[in-house]
Amino acid sequence: MDKPAPKADVFQANRDRVAPLLKKLRADGIGHMIDGKIVPSISGETFETKSPVDGAVLASVARGNAEDIDAAATAAALAFKSWRDMGPAMRRKLLHRVADAIEDNAEDIAVLECIDTGQAYRFMAKAAIRAAENFRFFADKCAEARDGLNTPSDEHWNISTRVPIGPVGVITPWNTPFMLSTWKIAPALAAGCTVVHKPAEWSPVTAAILARLVKEAGVPDGVLNTVHGFGEEAGKALTEHPAIKAIGFVGESATGSAIMVQGAPTLKRVHFELGGKNPVIVFDDADLDRALDAVVFMIYSLNGERCTSSSRLLIQQNIAEKFVEKLTARVKALKVGHPLDPATEIGPLIHERHLAKVCSYFDVARQDGATIAVGGKAYDGPGGGHYVEPTLVTGAHGRMRVAQEEVFGPFLTVLPFTDEVDAIAIANDIRYGLTGYVWTNNVGRALRVADALEAGMIWLNSENVRHLPTPFGGMKASGIGRDGGDYSFDFYMETKHVSLARGTHRIQKLGI
Incomplete structure (x- = not known):
């Protein structure tokens, strides 16, 4: 049995791996992914993302605003019907391909996330694998996403089913950003929703990788769109956009309150995973x-x-x-x-x-x-x-x-x-x-x-051990709603009741 490599060797191997990735990142910059294309901001504006390790500039990032969000939301709306109507077996196959792509790129994702966020490699090495597991879990639930209940009465056969709510906005935080993004995006896609993703401006690097991997896996253009930028610009435009039917947000409690206000005129459904003092x-x-x-x-x-x-x-x-x-x-x-x-x-x-x-x-x-x-x-x-x-x-x-x-x-x-x-x-x-x-x-x-x-x-008698079918979320100022298993589908889907009469019940006669 081979002995594990000494930690010093792993440290050097990580630095060797990340160096060419950073060189390419600095040369290419980070653009939005809208309707399957990597594009700059319509305004041409950018911002710099820097490493917390040494303050070095990692990349120039497209700075999105309301125009870019509108383009992404329009793409998501146009792609929605075909994605919604795609057979669950095909959606399952595509989401498993995304998981495969994440696993194939797990080491690159891990070292880039370390440099982008400052998180220790011992935790980030596992985060990308957990992200792949998120996609696999929800991929396998595609077939049952629409499942409901049979609640018969004396004269009617009553059933419920679920249908995807439509294009949704996902706003994710900067702590373990890749894995947390998949917690939101994977169930939304499995449900049949299309997504506009606004990642945190302090950690844009791996969000751009996720958008690219989803496209390369064969997910149709417009199903996942990513717009980079600041909360008060791109984020606010996303929460206010009339084509976006719901907002899933992870972040500070004060920001969650602001999103509720911004989404109120369009009656947006919201799911918040906010702060804690546990x-x-x-x-x-x-x-x-x-x-x-x-x-x-x-x-x-x-x-x-x-x-x-x-x-x-x-x-x-x-x-x-x-x-x-x-x-x-x-x-x-x-x-x-x-x-x-x-x-x-x-x-x-x-x-x-x-x-x-x-x-x-x-x-x-x-x-x-x-x-x-x-x-x-x-x-x-x-x-x-x-x-x-x-x-x-x-x-x-x-x-x-x-x-x-x-x-x-x-x-x-x-x-x-x-x-x-x-x-x-x-x-x-x-x-x-x-x-x-x-x-x-x-x-x-x-x-x-x-x-x-x-x-x-x-x-x-345990630390936090996440089990994907269980409900994840808080109460009070810590959030609204639950992630995980069918709880995620309750947010990304509408429940529809269908009643089929047996033809035997008495109907009141008026106007006779």
Whole structure:
């Protein structure tokens, strides 16, 4: 059996792989994909996308506006009928081809995403494979997308079916952008919808790759259109466009509120997966070694730039001191480094503005009266990019800003609690409600807490492990609607009721 390559060799191999990709990217630039063609913006305007590793310009990107969105929405509308009417077996075949293409290009996608977003290779190496799995899962559901219910009554045969809603807009974020884009785009295409995709302006590189792979897989022109640009320009135009029937959005809660307002005149259906300030609750009877692993992973992996991160540690008081002591040692040992280095656990943050935001919470913690036990400052990493030290805050209480506001970085706040009632109260005293994590070996307690937590997703004795058929989404300020399995089809499709009379029921006679 061959031994795995040393990490130093993998690091060099990653740099060797990404170099020609970056050279081509800089030479070609990034255009929109509209109606199967790569095109510049109608205005001719562009913007630069830079690497968070060293600030180097990666590419010149077409800057879309309302004209480009109109062209893309028109293409999606024209392609809709034929895509909707295509047999599910053929749609399934095409979406499996997309998955094949993603797998064939997984390594290129991984290293480019590292350079474009700052995410560590150890996580991005798997993200592209997960994206392919998203396409395969929904490809296999094409045949059942229209399935409904048979609900017969005495005199009628009642059935329901689903039909695709029409062209939809998908607006995706900059954290693990390739994989998250497929979470939205794959079910929309499987449902029979056409798509206009507006990726985050801070991470446009792999969105352009996805558009190209979808075309090369044989998906008809106009079915997936990608328009790059800024939220206040291209994004706003997409949410307001009358041809777009629904908007699927992943991002900040404030942006979700703005999209609801923008889409209201055209009565757009919306699906929002928004922010989170998620609790991980550790009781004294838990498997503390496993709980510690999960606590560290769910806030410090992916640079802490994940909506489902467990950014509040609620720890029972009688075990808090020893648990935090072990936690402190683990946080101090985290490796900050170049994202292409497989040894790296935390890479640079996505953008200088986001770095400034995360760093601002160091002063907030001190002003609140909390203690920064680990970290609390920027980090001088390779390339001089947007690095920050993984940070652990102790001595906090639930009403502090560091316990209420989403930092979206490698920043964990510790909150002691006394008992089950206290833990639930602290966990729910927040505007968000995306996820919750509970660690206890008392099954009754686990079920009680899971039922009481105001969150859309709960993991008991586990970190976040995504299972595609299950509903993914939050409540309160964390979102509207659910992704996953048939839950995705409920958003991208309209339910239609058809009633067939047996011919025996009495019809009232009027005008006799």
